[in-house]
Amino acid sequence: xxxxxxxxxxxxPGGFRENxxxxxxxxxxxxxxxxxxxxxxxxxLTLNIAMxxxxxxxxxxxxxxxxxxxxxxxKEMPLGVAMVPPFYQPSHSNTTVQTELxxxxxxxxxxxxxxxxxxxxxxxxxPLRITGDVGARIRVLQINSPKVEVSLDCQIVISPxxxxxxxxxCGVDGVNF
Numbered sequence: 602x603x604x605x606x607x608x609x610x611x612x613x614p615g616g617f618r619e620n621x622x623x624x625x626x627x628x629x630x631x632x633x634x635x636x637x638x639x640x641x642x643x644x645x646l647t648l649n650i651a652m653x654x655x656x657x658x659x660x661x662x663x664x665x666x667x668x669x670x671x672x673x674x675x676k677e678m679p680l681g682v683a684m685v686p687p688f689y690q691p692s693h694s695n696t697t698v699q700t701e702l703x704x705x706x707x708x709x710x711x712x713x714x715x716x717x718x719x720x721x722x723x724x725x726x727x728p729l730r731i732t733g734d735v736g737a738r739i740r741v742l743q744i745n746s747p748k749v750e751v752s753l754d755c756q757i758v759i760s761p762x763x764x765x766x767x768x769x770x771c772g773v774d775g776v777n778f
Contacts, residue, residue: 625651626764629721631714632706644714648704650759652683656696663740664690667748671733673702678713680704683731689740721761731755732774750777 627649650673658664668687673680681704690696709717720727732754739746752774758767 626759626761627651629761644709645706646704646709647706650702653697653699656690656698658690658692658694661692663692665738665740665745667736669733669735671731674730675717676713678709680707725760725762726758727761728758
């Protein structure tokens with residue numbers, strides 16, 4: 602086209618893939634204890650989960666990630682926040698990132714507590730939803746691009762007996778430039 606000006610094109614860090622390598626349940630306790638919690642009006646939950654995931658960067662450029670907060674919920678009830686520190690990922694690399702979710706004596710509703718206790722003790726299957734925004738900038742020759750923010754939404758299921766991740770399904774909820 603004659604006389605047109607080129608439109609700037611900003612490309613999101615292409616090919617980024619996260620993969621939960623492990624989710625380990627370090628502790629899951631209720632106060633009162635599980636055997637008596639069914640009769641209590643108040644149930645306090647203490648939960649400690651270590652999450653390790655890898656970020657694959659197949660791009661020819663590095664990616665600089667800002668710190669992120671991931672919200673962890675059980676049946677739409679907020680349990681806690683897992684913090685991921687900022688990090689830089691070189692081009693053509695696989696970076697392992699670790700975070701820990703610590704929930705200390707959170708008062709959960711009795712109905713949700715009964716469901717959680719049943720899921721943990723009888724079903725050995727606790728579904729959790731993890732959501733959060735990840736900010737990233739492409740870095741070329743020590744120059745950072747404008748920030749791109751990706752909203753992640755993951756559904757995971759943990760096994761309290763095996764203290765392990767049994768299933769996961771993650772998707773991108775949106776991308777903001």
